[in-house]
Every structure is written in C-alpha cells, then in structure tokens.
Amino acid sequence: MKILTAKQIYEADKFTIKKQGIRSDELMERAAIGIFDWIHSRLQGANVNIQLFCGIGNNGGDGIALARHLKENDYSIQVHVVNYSEKRSKDFLLNLERLKDRKIWPNFIKEKSALPNISPDDIVVDAIFGIGLNRAPHFWVSKLIEHINVSSAFVLSVDIPSGLPCHRIPWDTENVIRANYVLSFQVPKLVFFLPETGIYQNQWEILDIGLDPEYLDATATDYELIGKNEVLPMYKQRTKFSHKGTYGHAVIIGGGYGKIGAVQLASNACLSTGCGLVSAFVPECGYHSLQTAVPEIMVLTDDDDENISAIDLSFTPNVIGVGMGMGTKEITQKAFEFFLRKNTAPLVIDADGLNILAKQPSLLKYLPKNSVLTPHPKELERLIGEWSDDFDKLEKAKIFSTENDCIIVIKGAHSIIIHKDKGFVNTTGNPGMATAGSGDVLTGMITGLIAQGYTPLNAAIFGVYLHGLAGDIGVTSKGYESLKASGIIENIGKAYIEILKSPEDVPIRKET
Known part of the structure; x- marks a missing residue:
C-alpha cells in the first residue's frame, strides 16, 4: 500500500473530483458517511454522549457532516466549532449550514471561551486539524487539546490526530491529540510509523472514500506500507x-x-x-x-x-x-x-x-x-x-x-x-x-x-x-x-x- 504525502492526497482529491464528476462536498460526504458507518457498526445506537470538536477547515467539515448523520440516527451529540481563524473552507461552511438547517446549533469555542466539560464516559471525535497543518496551534487551542487528552474519554481522530503535522515532528509534544483510534482516509500517513510521531495514536484503520484508483496506481511514492498483499x-x-x-x-x-x-x-x-x-x-x-x-x-x-x-x-x-x-x-x-x-x-x-x-x-x-x-x-x-x-x-x-x-x-x-x-x-x-x-x-x-x-x-x-x-x-x-x-x-x-x-x-x- 502506498503512503502518500499531504500534497499527493490533495492531488488525489482533485483528480477524483474531476474524473468522477463530483463536487468536493460530495467527497466530504463520503468521508463523513464512512466515519458514521464505522461508529454506528460498533455502537448500534447505544446511549452514549458524543462530543465533536471541529475546526474550520475541511477536517472540521468532515466532523460537521458526521454530526448531521449521528443526529439523524438519534445519537446524543454536542458539536463544538474550534474557531481558531477567520478563514473557513467552503465545504465547512456548506456543511455548517446543513447542520443549522436541522436545528443543530454548535458551540463556538474562542480564545477566551470556557472549556466544555468532558466526561470519561464520553466519546470525543477530534476533527480540529487535518493533514494541512503547517504551524503550531494557537496557545489556547493547545490548552483545548490538553483538556481533551486528560479527560480519559475515548478519542477518535478524523484522518490524523489534531496537532500532528504530516511530514515533521510536532512543534510541541503537548500540542497533539493522543487518539485511541484514527480513521485515516484512503491511505496511512508516514507519521503513524515513526517512534517520535507514532505515539499519538494507539490504533489506526483505513477508510476507503473512493479516491480514484487511476491516480493511486500511477503515482510514485517515497514510502510503501508492507503487508501480506505486498x-x-x-x-x-x-x-x-x-x-x-x-x-x-x-x-x-x-x-x-x-x-x-x-x-x-x-x-x-x-x-x-x-x-x-x-x-x-x-x-x-x-x-x-x-x-x-x-x-x-x-x-x-x-x-x-x-x-x-x-x-x-x-x-x-x-x-x-x-x-x-x-x-x-x-x-x-x-x-x-x-x-x-x-x-x-x-x-x-x-x-x-x-x-x-x-x-x-x-x-x-x-x-x-x-x-x-x-x-x-x-x-x-x-x-x-x-x-x-x-x-x-x-x-x-x-x-x-x-x-x-x-x-x-x-x-x-x-x-x-x-x-x-x-x-x-x-x-x-x-x-x-x-x-x-x-x-x-x-x-x-x-x-x-x-x-x-x-x-x-x-x-x-x-x-x-x-x-x-x-x-x-x-x-x-x-x-x-x-x-x-x-x-x-x-x-x-x-x-x-x-x-x-x-x-x-x-x-x-x-x-x-
């Protein structure tokens, strides 16, 4: 299995959207449905509180779209938007409007906001930052990450633990979510396998979101993951x-x-x-x-x-x-x-x-x-x-x-x-x-x-x-x-x- 760089993953997204004739928000919807199916197959509608922490980029958009599917299937949810920038991706905004259309009102967390209570019995969905992170999180976001880490709740990260850059070690070891499980879209990330960066998740699993196989087959990569098929x-x-x-x-x-x-x-x-x-x-x-x-x-x-x-x-x-x-x-x-x-x-x-x-x-x-x-x-x-x-x-x-x-x-x-x-x-x-x-x-x-x-x-x-x-x-x-x-x-x-x-x-x- 190929291990793609962040740049190659973005190129795979664009290639898929163009070749398959879909919109970018439809690809995001595939990701959200994949995460929901993974959660639902394990919880089967169990009475558990799920707290979703969503950034304002595409990783956050995945989390916002997931929240909609969870609510439509009667799960108890709390949605928190981590408002770390004035910039927002268009697909995040689109899914935020879809969420509001269903009368689901997120809690916006800003620099001076009180941190929400997280019970050890809760499930936390971490969708704050994705693979595009290129600088250390703001100090107050780091405090939120630390708050999640010490909560003892089960933490499920979307694609990659928030705060973990895709192609370097973290700027600060305390600024990274420590995930119990990571659902990685289509391909694993190199950081999952290195001693200094692999410590931020206990387990990971690939979710197939339908990135076009033509791109994946034709693209040369610096690293490959070796399993039985290889x-x-x-x-x-x-x-x-x-x-x-x-x-x-x-x-x-x-x-x-x-x-x-x-x-x-x-x-x-x-x-x-x-x-x-x-x-x-x-x-x-x-x-x-x-x-x-x-x-x-x-x-x-x-x-x-x-x-x-x-x-x-x-x-x-x-x-x-x-x-x-x-x-x-x-x-x-x-x-x-x-x-x-x-x-x-x-x-x-x-x-x-x-x-x-x-x-x-x-x-x-x-x-x-x-x-x-x-x-x-x-x-x-x-x-x-x-x-x-x-x-x-x-x-x-x-x-x-x-x-x-x-x-x-x-x-x-x-x-x-x-x-x-x-x-x-x-x-x-x-x-x-x-x-x-x-x-x-x-x-x-x-x-x-x-x-x-x-x-x-x-x-x-x-x-x-x-x-x-x-x-x-x-x-x-x-x-x-x-x-x-x-x-x-x-x-x-x-x-x-x-x-x-x-x-x-x-x-x-x-x-x-």
Whole structure:
C-alpha cells in the first residue's frame, strides 16, 4: 500500500473530483458517511454522549457532516466549532449550514471561551486539524487539546490526530491529540510509523472514500506500507524435483568467546527460513557447541580459539551473513578488512560488522552492490551520524544507501527498509521481540532468503515481514515478556503458513 504525502492526497482529491464528476462536498460526504458507518457498526445506537470538536477547515467539515448523520440516527451529540481563524473552507461552511438547517446549533469555542466539560464516559471525535497543518496551534487551542487528552474519554481522530503535522515532528509534544483510534482516509500517513510521531495514536484503520484508483496506481511514492498483499507476490514456491543445492549455500561468520550463541541463532534461522545448506565460520571455541546445538549445519573454525582472526573460505557461497557476536578487536578488524577486499558473494552485515564499518568507513567501498545492513539504532547512528529527528534519520539513511549502493534495515517497532530514495515500512512485529538475539535471527533469515534466490531488496522486505509475523505468532502463546529469539525461530514455519493462507482464511489486520 502506498503512503502518500499531504500534497499527493490533495492531488488525489482533485483528480477524483474531476474524473468522477463530483463536487468536493460530495467527497466530504463520503468521508463523513464512512466515519458514521464505522461508529454506528460498533455502537448500534447505544446511549452514549458524543462530543465533536471541529475546526474550520475541511477536517472540521468532515466532523460537521458526521454530526448531521449521528443526529439523524438519534445519537446524543454536542458539536463544538474550534474557531481558531477567520478563514473557513467552503465545504465547512456548506456543511455548517446543513447542520443549522436541522436545528443543530454548535458551540463556538474562542480564545477566551470556557472549556466544555468532558466526561470519561464520553466519546470525543477530534476533527480540529487535518493533514494541512503547517504551524503550531494557537496557545489556547493547545490548552483545548490538553483538556481533551486528560479527560480519559475515548478519542477518535478524523484522518490524523489534531496537532500532528504530516511530514515533521510536532512543534510541541503537548500540542497533539493522543487518539485511541484514527480513521485515516484512503491511505496511512508516514507519521503513524515513526517512534517520535507514532505515539499519538494507539490504533489506526483505513477508510476507503473512493479516491480514484487511476491516480493511486500511477503515482510514485517515497514510502510503501508492507503487508501480506505486498510480500505474497515475492514468495518463491518450491518445485517438486528440487534438492538442497537448489536452495543455496549460506555462510554465517561471527562469534567470539562467550558469544557463539549469536551465530547459533543466525544459522538456525537461516536454515529455518529455507536455505539448503548452512556453514558457520567461528573461532575454534565455538566448534563443539555449534555442532551440538545445530546438528544440521556445517562448522568451519578460525585457528584462533577466541576471536575471528582470519576469514578463509575454500569455496564461494551464495551469500554470507557476517558480524554477529564478532567483536571489534584489532585482529578481527584486520580479518574483516581482508575478507571484504577479496569477497565477491552477496553480504548481509550485522552488529560488529557494522561497527567495524563505522570505525573504518573507507571499507564501505568494498561492499558488494545491494549489500544488506541491519543496524539497531545505535549502530545506525555510528554509520550515518547523529540525526535531529526521525525524518532527518530517514533522509540521512537514504543518502547513505545511495552513496554506498546498499540496503539499510532500520530496525524498530515498524522496521523500515531503505533502498536509495525509497522506503518500505513493515507492519508486523511486537514489543516481545525487543529481546537479545532477535536481530541475529533477522540477519539469518535475510541471509537464508538471498541464498534461495530472492533479490537482496526482496529478501530484506520479505525477511523483515516474516520475522515480525513469527514474533506475532510467538507472543500468542508466550506473551510479550517471555518471547525469546529462539521462540521466533520456532514460529518461522507457522509464519510461512500464515502468509500462504487464502485471503478468506486471513483476518484483516486493522491495527499495525
């Protein structure tokens, strides 16, 4: 699913209005009816007080039109117009007149107005500001937003939480509605998925308001949301007359004294994702533990008992995953440099492999094209430098990816795969995956996919989705606190099965 910018959404509105031969207020009516249907399907006429806070732009117009439908269906409502400007959109004014025609008189809130009482049992519909917000709300509007936030009422935001700009972090963290639910028109917004801005809504859902598919299909976007529909076409089905060699030979390089477990997790994940053959290259101290823990893999050892001191492979594998548990001692840095200079296999680089690159950026020129880098936040910072906010982080990651012709997996609640100027936002995963070894598992999974013939970009996108889905399945029996990295591996097979279920067997994921 494409993630459009505010400008593209406005263009989609105009395109739809022109192509479908409708008026702008008719498109607004579609939005209002969609919100009403969502509310009505859940409340079924329940005796609950609904307070609507409407701005004086098109987002407010959506709220005013919604109020009409709620009243016509006998819901108890209070309508508040947040009068923050003398300018009003024409469709807001049109719907305000329609509301008054039905003898519904809004309460106009101005700078010196008393704030209305909000009961914890009320439902608040937030339609104050939309995606066009380009400056901080007035001080008194901020006070209203704070008043709503502390009310303990259920808050439903129209399209986007009020006060949250569409393409930057908020001017003030207290100036933003904290929504229990957001009904986003047609497409999600990038701010839903970033750590600094995603905190302003608990859940979100798309409402289809009939924006013309021709525009949506033809428009290129900087970001895409990755769900089942996006990864399923990437899936490579196995053939009957295949053998282990068909699915590639991967090598996992890493480990050190006391950190062989990282290689065990990555190797096991690589196999469990479908790689035909996996060899692990570790210091000699890891030989017996790996042979015992993962009997399906082959083990190669360094002459050094505790560190990676020289990476010497007598064959060229289909792909190499490197860095986990490896350390950054000088002897290991030299071994890694020598390895990069002569290596020709595709690479997935994690952990200390990334830390060595950050220490010696001159080594970046030796990375094969489309190498996949899987940093956690601190490793990412070492690579691309400090960032001022999440949007700056994404831009720096894009520049780094373009300059070094690589793919970056920015790990987080919504991991984002960056390839040059394009970002792919993942929808699977949960807080239970914030556990030691989870990143090693991801590296092994992406490595295993590349071994099977997936392109590095598709392997990163598919691997991140599959990794998160395995974690989602794991927490259903383990809970957030007890999920371990090995538990993610145990559920990779179930994740594959879930992806391959027919659409009618798969419940629609409404919250990400």
